[in-house]
Amino acid sequence: MVRIPVPIRAPMTRGRVRRGDANGPAGAPGARTPREAGSSSFGRGPVRRSFEGDLSAVSDFAPIHVDTAHGVDDGPRDDQQADSPNGPRYGHTKTGFGWQLLGVFAELLLTLAAICGLYIAWQMWWTGVQSEHLQQQQLQSVGWSDPAQGGQAKIAAPQQGDPPVQPQQAFDGDLIAQIYVPRFGDQWRRTVVQGTGAEELNKHGMGHYPDTQMPGQLGNMAIAGHRNGYGQPLGDVDKLQSGDPIVLRTKDYWYVYRYTTNKIVLPEQVDVIAPNPEHPGQQPTARMITLTTCEPKYSTPTHRWISHGELAYWAKGSDGIPKELSATDGSGAVRFVNNQTQSPMSKLSSLVPVMQVALLCYLVLFIAAAAAWRWPARRAIREGRVRRPAASIYGSILRLQPGVAPVRFLLLLILLVVSAAALLQWGFPWAATTIPYLRSISGFVTV
Incomplete structure (x- = not known):
């Protein structure tokens, strides 16, 4: 100078x-x-x-x-030091109002995209986790024996004569049977409860049509299940091949059906679950099973995919397991092939405890950061040591957090996790039952 x-x-x-x-x-x-x-x-x-x-x-x-x-x-220029010992002082942001408005709009679009992605995760994954939890809980409440208990098993001999009917009757939500379909994998097992309402299909695996026959009864036992979401019990129904076993296990008996054929019908064609679906109105001549699910799989279900099967034989649960669910190792030992294990996430009854712990961690960290560092980002803007930033939704939330930058980002991350958990727990279930479009694609499949 x-x-x-x-x-x-x-x-x-x-x-x-x-x-x-x-x-x-x-x-x-x-x-x-x-x-x-x-x-x-x-x-x-x-x-x-x-x-x-x-x-x-x-x-x-x-x-x-x-x-x-x-x-x-x-x-002084931005990259120069002024004569003042505090350095240069900055004013408002150089970003124009139009660009700031565009930035906020972009943030809103990204937020909407994240919510849509989270909704898909809820539909495809979290609903299945909740359904698995309730199915395990219901199985534990009835106290049925575990076919794989002890790691060894024996093959139950097929029984002669007409099969017993079990249960004789049931109320909505009551456990009727467990169903196994080896074609769907050795991890596939679902519970079958009485009723085909949203409560039964969304939370309890598969539902039995109350007006159709019970396991082993002459006629047609019809079961409904989701093809997409809620654990998608019938997501692979199109992979079934002629002769594939469909196995039901009640409290005391095994019922082994064989898959025969399938058809795609309109929801109004309810004769597919009639006692004699091939000749509605006539007396049944066979013991059948019918699985109904939605079609198409990934969009609004305008039709129903119908799968039929006929009873091959029945066996006593106390005698062992059906050969269709068994395998023999080199030493001749028989084992139960279905090795489904409960996933860690399904042990949670809800996400409320997760949110409570996260909010507690947030509160402790917030108080500690405020005591140690206060709000350095806001102070620097107020004193003019940094230029006032452009308008930003998440930037504003970030600057409201106390502490240094890593702590502020961690606090913001905790808030985002809690928000996502709240959407999974309350927001998306409400949307799926209230918003007409979401309700139409939620996969409700009864006919």
């Missing part, structure tokens, strides 16, 4: 100025004449003085900075 001599006018005087008044009384030792002092006798002449200090010492204006290469500048 180069110091510039600046002309400064001497103050005006009202009376005559005696010789020597410019620098003391006339005649005083060392007094100078007005000419020597550089002013007229009336104090109107300019006085040129070379100031060694900053011009701010004599002016209310900011000092003039001279760059010998680029001329005069009006203040």
Whole structure:
């Protein structure tokens, strides 16, 4: 910086100025004449003085900075240090209002995309986790024996004669049977409860049509299940092949059916679950099983996929397991092939405990960060040490958090996790049952 001599006018005087008044009384030792002092006798002449200090010492204006290469500048640049010990002070953001509005709109679009993705995760995954939890809970409540208990099993011999009917009757929500379909994998097992309402199909695996026959009864036992979401029990129904076993296990008996054929019908064609689906209105002549699910799989279910099977044989549960669910190792030992294990997430009855723990962690960390660092990001903006940022939804939430940057990001992450859990627990179930479009694609499949 180069110091510039600046002309400064001497103050005006009202009376005559005696010789020597410019620098003391006339005649005083060392007094100078007005000419020597550089002013007229009336104090109107300019006085040129070379100031060694900053011009701010004599002016209310900011000092003039001279760059010998680029001329005069009006203040410190963003990448320069000002003369002030606190560094440069910044004002509002340089981003225009239109760009800020566009940025906020982009954040809203990204948020909407994240919510849509989370809804798909809820539909495809979390509903299945909840259904698995309730199925395990119901199985434990009835106390049925485990076919794979002890790791070894024996093959139950097929029984002769008409099979027993079990159960004789049931109320909505009661456990009727467990169903196994080896074609769907050795991890596939679902419970069958009485009723085909949303409560039964969404939370308890598969539902038995109350007006159809019970396991082992002459006629048609019809079962409904989701093809997509809620554990998608019949998601692979199109993979069934002729002769594939469909096995039901009640409290005391096994019923082994064989898959025969399938058809795609309109929801109004309810004769597919009649006692004699091939000849509705006539007396049944066979013991059948019918599985109904939605079609198509990944969009609004305008039709129903119907799978039929016929009873091959029945066996006693106390005698062992059906050969269709068994395998023999090299030593001749028989084992139960279905090795479904409960997933860790399905042990949670809800996400409320997760949200409670997360909010507690957030509160403790928030208080600790506020005590240790307070709000450095907001303070820096307020003091002008950083430029005021552009408008941002998540940026504003982030700056409301106390502490240094890593702590603020962690606090924001906890808030996002709690928000996602709340959507999974309450938001999406409400939307799927209230919003017409979402309700239409939720996979409700009864006919």
